Amino acid sequence: MLKRVHFPTSLLPYLLVAPQIAITLVFFIWPASQAMYQSFLIEDAFGLGTEFVWFENFEVLMTDSHYLDSFQRTAVFSVLVAALSMGFALILAGFAQRVVRGAMFYRTLLIWPYAIAPVLAGALWVFMFNPTLGIFPYFLEIIGITWNHYLSGNQAMLLVILAAAWKQVAYNFLFYLAAMQSIPNSVIEAAAIDGAGPARRFWTIVFPLISPTTFFLLVINMVYAFFETFGIIHAVTQGGPGTSTTILVYKVFNDGFVGLDLGGSAAQSVVLMALVIVMTVVQFRFVERKVAY
């Protein structure tokens, strides 16, 4: 935590932490406490007065079927995004790891989508799936599927899942490849001598050995799908059609800025903060365990 040797106490350390602490207080602690305070208030319809209502906003939330639906939708969305992008990355990393020369070359070709903003990923995919012009609807029409994500909720959901997962493959690939390359070669060779083929070696040796990475990536991908995909939803579907792609973080924004339901939106923020804290704690506990390996 602290160096054994350190400088004597003076005014200097306070000056050094001052900028960070000031920004943290003004832009993090104060807004977060405001959100908590607001979640206990109900504003009247004209915005003239507020009333302190304790947990009423939360009670309303927990009985609001729209909110519970959104919760469920977010769970489906994030699980599918994580599964799709991690699965694809795992396959690619499994093969890339076999390449003696050129693994780094493939890595270069696979990691750059990380740099693309989620909203741009959304724009690219919505262009490819544009119902009148897009390339995929054109081919889907040939095999008899009509694509219109402006009308079909499931298709809209599929579209945002694809866009979100596509961008995240790069990240997962990078971590899977690094994890696989850190497995000692002798273990793999021993299995090969015992007669295990590539597929068997992968499932019985490589996959179990990289399970800590899988778990780490699962948490990271869930956090990504929960929060960072806001841009995709906002630009591509606006939570629609209906509410079929309204995930939690989009609902906070929509209820607060568009619906102007400040108390309700603040209560949702508090629930989301609690979720982030749970995820962070899970991740930190995992990191600790991995150090003990």
Add this chain to the structure above:
Amino acid sequence: MVENRPLTTFVTHLVLILGVLAIAFPVWITFVASTHNELRMNQSPLPLWPGEYFLTNMQQTLFGSGLSGTEQAPVWLMLLNSLAMALLISSGKIVISLLSAFAIVYFKFPFRMGFFWMIFITLMLPVEVRILPTFEVVANLGMLNSYWGLSIPLIASATATFMFRQVFLTVPDELLESARIDGAGPLRFFFDILLPLSRTNIAALFVILFIFGWNQYLWPLLITTDTSMTTIVMSIKQMLEAAEQSPQWNIIMTTALLAMIPPVFVVIAMQKLFVQGLTETDK
């Protein structure tokens, strides 16, 4: 490789090449769309091979009227705004977290752990969950439509402080002892020993933070109402909305291409630093 199996090697490369193509396909389509004129981009099926209007589209997007029928800032200005925001966020984060990590690791002072935990808490709160109150704070401070409003609220994050703390903890104590024997004060030690030692970490972090800053979406969308302050990433949304009335996909996709070139270039050109930064900040 453990054993020599030509067929497996062939399949390996085949899968990898297909994977690379699948990943690159959306961007290829974007590039192709930026090389055709508006007329061609309104005929189904859309082209899969580049045309010859790339330079015309580039020029019209960057300096011309851009998308017709919208009141938008010229795209070159948006690119400049994005660049300014990304640079302010990344350099600001690096400076304030270097300073606070130095204080926390190398000084013993009252409330040290209190400060540490205060910074730690911020790790947990992405801007999306506290947008409304943060927006109010920025509005009350009169920072709407300014570079400060765009960057400063995003500067406060604990990841960078954490990373520098880890780096400083690996610096041997003997260095500090010998520096003190030679009569160096804290600031001299910081500038002459710590900074040069963490040079690559700073560079790696800069790469990651530049991408993070460039790709900000929700925050600029909220606090910029003045069109001259729009960033390129947030402009895509307005363009997609406009596309429903007048589909000028060639211009929209050229803009999208321009928006992704700088961060993608950074990743490819500084791949080693990028990988280092990514693995260090997240673990």
